[in-house]
Amino acid sequence: EIVMTQSPDILSVSPGERATLSCRASQSVSINLAWYQQKPGQAPRLLVYTASTRASGIPARFSGSGSGTEFTLTISSLQSEDFAVYYCQQYTNWPLTFGGGTKVEIK
Amino acid sequence: EVQLVQSGAEVKKPGATVKISCKVSGYIFTDYYIHWVQQAPGKGLEWMGLVDPEDGETTYAAKFQGRVTITADTSTDTAYMELSSLRSEDTALYYCAITTVGAGRLDPWGRGTLVSVSS
Secondary structure, three states, rough: OOEEEOOOOEEEEEEEOOOOEEEEOOOOOOOOEEEEEEEOOOEEEEEEEEEOOOOOOOOOEEEEEOOOOOOEEEOOOHHHOOOEEEEEEEEOOOOOOOOOOEEEEOO | OOOOOOOOEHHHHOOOEEEEEEEEOOOOHOOEEEEEEEOOOOOOOOOOOEEOOOOEEEEEEEOOOOOOOEEOOOOOEEEEEOOOOHHHOOOEEEEEEEOOOOOOOOOOOOOOOOEEEEE
């Protein structure tokens, strides 16, 4: 099983600032990597897939990068609606696996 | 618009079996795979398995193998997830979600079904 490790667990950021979230895979997943956003009481929402492709309707301030084992989700200028938990997920091998999540909170 | 509508909350006793549903609309049911994901209270996401509605073929995570059964009913465009031998650790939200290929990005997701296991 591919283990996905996200860091940090909690990221405190002021509105308007940049947030950088990291995701590491225990073995190469190529670019078969997705990012999701989950707000309290809501289902996860797809943000990015194939490591860097924004999903439909996702603002340009969200960007993904990386390949192999190291990935990054960047939120260029945090808006109030961006404070949430973010998960990465690999889909190279079964089982599909998720990182433990990074909570982005207001500083 | 693709929609996944899940059944309502369930309360079960330890050792019981629960079966929850996910009715889809807005696309051809057999075109996409349907997955189930578990989220315990305050915890992260854990993939349980999937079904290919076209032929009923399933793939399960090892953790749930033997206790989970995922099926698809093409007559009603509904997928089901049955979890047996319930224990308190199975108390969680259960989400259905779809992918265009077996192993892929999950999009969109249902709103989740809360299953509570308590004596």
